[in-house]
Amino acid sequence: MSKRFLVALGGVALALSLAACGGEGAGSGDSGSSGEKPADLTIGVSMPTQTSERWIADGKSVKEKLEAKGYKVDLQYAGDDIPTQSQQVDQMITQGADVLIIAAIDGTALSSQLQAAADKKIPVIAYDRLIRDSKNVDFYVSFDNYKVGVAQANALLVGLGLLKEDGSKGTATGPFNVELFAGSLDDNNAHFFFSGAMDTLKPYLDSKTLVVKSGQTKIEQVATLRWQQETAQKRMEDLLTKSYNDGTKVQGVLSPYDGLSRGIITALQNAGYGKGSAMPPVTGQDAEIASVKLINDGVQSSTIFKDTRLLAEQAVIASEAFLQDKTPTANDSKTYDNGVKVVPSYLLPVVTVYKANIQKELIDSGYWTAEEVAAGQAK
Secondary structure, three states, X not given: OOHHHOOOHHHHHHHHHHHHHOOEOEOOOOOOOOXXXXXXXXXXXXXXXXXXXXXXXXHHHHHHHHHHOOOEEEEEEOOOOHXXXXXXXXXXXXXXXXXXXXXXXXXXXXXXXXXXXXXXXOOEEEEOOOOOOOOOXXXXXXXXXXXXXXXXXXXXXXXXXXXOOOOOEOOOOOOEEEEEXXXXXXXHHHHHHHHHHHHHHHHHHHOOOEEOOOOOOOHHHXXXXXXXXXXXHHHHHHHHHHHOOOOOOOOEEEOXXXXXXXXXXXXXXXXXXXXXXXXXXXXXXXXXXXXXXXXXXOOOOOEEEOOHHHHHHHHHHHHHHHHOOOOOOOOEOOOOEOOOOEOOEEEEOOEEEOHHHHHHHHHOOOOOOHHHHHHOOOO
């Protein structure tokens, strides 16, 4: 079992401090107070894809933590296919799941499944991605996704020298040519990431310290369907061809996810960046091992670390609360309006990772080993 699927000592300490700050986490109490033993209960876990190591890690971590408490777990990956995820959730309901934990591909596509779950009194926990347009979402566990966007924007400003890592003013003055990328429009988180980033960058854009040479600044223009690396690479190639064919250079790229970042970096490298000219700062998210190596090697500038071990722990705590006929404890009851209701949420903090704090944040915490970082591959 890889270390990153274990809650390391540092992760335990953080989880305890979070519980101290936010009550008792998403729920509390001994399992089985509803009268049923964990071995008699099944929790359905629906994850969107196995094309991202992040979702593989999430699924395994949730499954392992639930099974360690004695529950049966039905873990399914949907291969980034909406009908497949719908069918898998239908099957979980039919086969008698007692709780559903769902990371939706499309946050609007599961209304009928959620109604079927509600009809059978099966609680639904939205995992990291908010499920929209349904009253039948009982709880949401995630990170503060608006703050993820703020952190990404600040990391871009740090990479450009406009800010220092401590948030103080940097020595650079600009102007800088930058380009913007966003995630998939059907993922509610993509909108929070982009909103947080754009609110942070707005003063710099208004003052022309940052210039988006392509003119593409709306999320509909910069979105990346299904968060696909190849799609991001192709768009970056097109931007270079159309907007930078006059000899000017891209000097920074806002990227919301490591997979997109690697596609963007490939396009830049193919155009000669990092060889005859400097590689611009490129942001990211999820601390994927291939991108952590790129950061360590000075190629990618940063990533946002969301400790999915702690997220999985909160999903388990919320599940147990529901199984005991209790209400999970939320630390946010205002932010996440899914279009029908405000979904009670438990939000976890995030950390910006630069080369200088890889050791502290990722290696010392047991998320990755030094050997994995050096190789750029998980063991």
